[in-house]
Amino acid sequence: MFASYKVFSLTLIKWIVLALVIGLVVGTTTSFLLTTNDFLGTKRENHSWLIYFLPIGGLLIGYLYMNYGKNDAAKGNNLIIEGVHGKKKVLKRMGPLVYIGTFITIIFGGSTGREGAAVQMGGSIAQMVNQFLKIKQMDMKIFLMCGVSAGFGAAFGTPIAGAIFGMEFVAVGKLKYEAFVACLISSFVGHYMAESIWGIKHESLIIQTIPDTTLQSFAKVIILAVLFGLVSVLYCQLRHGIQKISEKLTNKNHMIRAFTGGVIIIVLTLIIGNQEYNGRGLEMFENSFVEEVPPFAFLAKLIFTAVTLGTGFVGGEAIPLFFIGSTLGNTLSGFFDLPLSFLAGLGMIAVFCGGANTPLTAFLMSVEMFDGKGIEFFFVACLISYLFSGHHGLWPSQTLHEPKSRLFTVTDGSTIESIESSKKYK
Structure with a gap:
C-alpha cells in the first residue's frame, strides 16, 4: 500500500513540475504572439495598401513550408492530434513556422485567428522539452496535451476551458482524463503568465440582458x-x-x-x-x-x-x-x-x-x-x-x-x- 502511494506521489509531483514548465514557456510565447499580432493588425489597418502584398506573403509562406516543413508541418493542429494518437511525430520546427506564417498572414490581411499558432507552438515546445527529458511515448501524449491547454488558456484568458480543450479536442466523444492534472496546471500557469506577468488584455465581451428561462x-x-x-x-x-x-x-x-x-x-x-x-x-x-x-x-x-x-x-x-x-x-x-x-x-x-x-x-x-x-x-x-x-x-x-x-x-x-x-x- 505504501509503495503504491509513493509511486502515485512521485508521478503527481513529476507532472506538476512538467506542467509548470510547459505553462511558463507556452504562456510567454503565446503572450509574444498576441502582442505581435495586435501590433501587426494595427499596422495593416493604418496602411490599407498592405493587402496588395498578400500574394507575395503567400509565396513566402509556401516556400517556408515546402522547404522547411517536411510536409507534415503544414498539417497544423491535425499534426498535434496525430501526435497525441502516436501516429506522427510533432516537429520542433512547427512552432517557429506557424509563428512566422501567422504574422505574414495577419500583416497582409489574410482572414485568420491566433489560437492555431498558440496550440501548435505548445505542441512544438512540448516536443523540444521532450528532447532533453526523454519522456516515454505514453507520457508524451499527455505532454502534448499540456502544451495545447497552456496555449489555449493563454490565448483566450479561459484557463478552465483551456484545460478541458487539451483533453477533448483530440477525439470526438471522449475525454482523456489521465491528462487532467497536467492540463489544468499548464493552462492556469499559461493564463497567469499571459495576463499577470506580461499584461495581456483579452477582449471584453459583455452580455447585457438574458431572456427569461421559459x-x-x-x-x-x-x-x-x-x-x-x-x-x-x-x-x-x-x-x-x-x-x-x-x-x-x-x-x-x-x-x-x-x-x-x-x-x-x-x-x-x-x-x-x-x-x-x-x-x-x-x-x-x-x-x-x-x-x-x-x-x-x-x-x-x-x-x-x-x-x-x-x-x-x-x-x-x-x-x-x-x-x-x-x-x-x-x-x-x-x-x-x-x-x-x-x-x-x-x-x-x-x-x-x-x-x-x-x-x-x-x-x-x-x-x-x-x-x-x-x-x-x-x-x-x-x-x-x-x-x-x-x-x-x-x-x-x-x-x-x-x-x-x-x-x-x-x-x-x-x-x-x-x-x-x-x-x-x-
Missing part, C-alpha cells in the same frame, strides 16, 4: 443552435473543399496555392469595398455585442476565412468562428426577439462548438467569458450544436471514439476525414 426561450435557443451548428458545417466543408481543390489543381504546390489565394482575397476585398473581413476582424466582432452589424457579415467572414486557410495561409480558426457566430446571432436577434448581446454570445459559442466538436470546452468558455450569465441556455446550445454538426469538423484528424448518435452509421475509431470521404456515411 419554454418559449428554450425553444428559440434550440432552433438557433441547430442553425449555428449547420453554419459551422458550412464553414468546415467550404474550407476543406477549397483545400482539396487547390491542392489538386496545383499538385500540392504550396507556393502557387497561397499566391492564388492571396489574389482571390484581394478581389473579394475590392468587391466588398472595405477591409472589415480581412485580418482578425476584432472591431466588428466586439461591436456585434453592442450594435447592429451588416446582415451578411457572417457569410463574408466565412468565405474570406475559408479561402485564406483553404489555400495555405496560416493561423487559427477560433476567432473567425467567433466572428461568424456573433455576427450571425446579431443578425438573427430581430427575427427571434431575443436580446442582441445574448444572441451574439450564443452564436459565438455555438458555432465554435459545432466546428471544434468540443462541447464541454465551448460551454466552459461561455461561463468564463460571460461570468456565468445564461448558463442554462449555453449548455443547451452547445449540446444541440454539437449533435447537429454531425461528424464534420475543423480538424480532419480528429478520431471518433463513438458516434454522436445511434442515427449515424459510422465506425468507432474512424477519423473525421475518413468519415467524410466514405460513401457509406449518412
Whole structure:
C-alpha cells in the first residue's frame, strides 16, 4: 500500500513540475504572439495598401513550408492530434513556422485567428522539452496535451476551458482524463503568465440582458443552435473543399496555392469595398455585442476565412468562428426577439462548438467569458450544436471514439476525414 502511494506521489509531483514548465514557456510565447499580432493588425489597418502584398506573403509562406516543413508541418493542429494518437511525430520546427506564417498572414490581411499558432507552438515546445527529458511515448501524449491547454488558456484568458480543450479536442466523444492534472496546471500557469506577468488584455465581451428561462426561450435557443451548428458545417466543408481543390489543381504546390489565394482575397476585398473581413476582424466582432452589424457579415467572414486557410495561409480558426457566430446571432436577434448581446454570445459559442466538436470546452468558455450569465441556455446550445454538426469538423484528424448518435452509421475509431470521404456515411 505504501509503495503504491509513493509511486502515485512521485508521478503527481513529476507532472506538476512538467506542467509548470510547459505553462511558463507556452504562456510567454503565446503572450509574444498576441502582442505581435495586435501590433501587426494595427499596422495593416493604418496602411490599407498592405493587402496588395498578400500574394507575395503567400509565396513566402509556401516556400517556408515546402522547404522547411517536411510536409507534415503544414498539417497544423491535425499534426498535434496525430501526435497525441502516436501516429506522427510533432516537429520542433512547427512552432517557429506557424509563428512566422501567422504574422505574414495577419500583416497582409489574410482572414485568420491566433489560437492555431498558440496550440501548435505548445505542441512544438512540448516536443523540444521532450528532447532533453526523454519522456516515454505514453507520457508524451499527455505532454502534448499540456502544451495545447497552456496555449489555449493563454490565448483566450479561459484557463478552465483551456484545460478541458487539451483533453477533448483530440477525439470526438471522449475525454482523456489521465491528462487532467497536467492540463489544468499548464493552462492556469499559461493564463497567469499571459495576463499577470506580461499584461495581456483579452477582449471584453459583455452580455447585457438574458431572456427569461421559459419554454418559449428554450425553444428559440434550440432552433438557433441547430442553425449555428449547420453554419459551422458550412464553414468546415467550404474550407476543406477549397483545400482539396487547390491542392489538386496545383499538385500540392504550396507556393502557387497561397499566391492564388492571396489574389482571390484581394478581389473579394475590392468587391466588398472595405477591409472589415480581412485580418482578425476584432472591431466588428466586439461591436456585434453592442450594435447592429451588416446582415451578411457572417457569410463574408466565412468565405474570406475559408479561402485564406483553404489555400495555405496560416493561423487559427477560433476567432473567425467567433466572428461568424456573433455576427450571425446579431443578425438573427430581430427575427427571434431575443436580446442582441445574448444572441451574439450564443452564436459565438455555438458555432465554435459545432466546428471544434468540443462541447464541454465551448460551454466552459461561455461561463468564463460571460461570468456565468445564461448558463442554462449555453449548455443547451452547445449540446444541440454539437449533435447537429454531425461528424464534420475543423480538424480532419480528429478520431471518433463513438458516434454522436445511434442515427449515424459510422465506425468507432474512424477519423473525421475518413468519415467524410466514405460513401457509406449518412
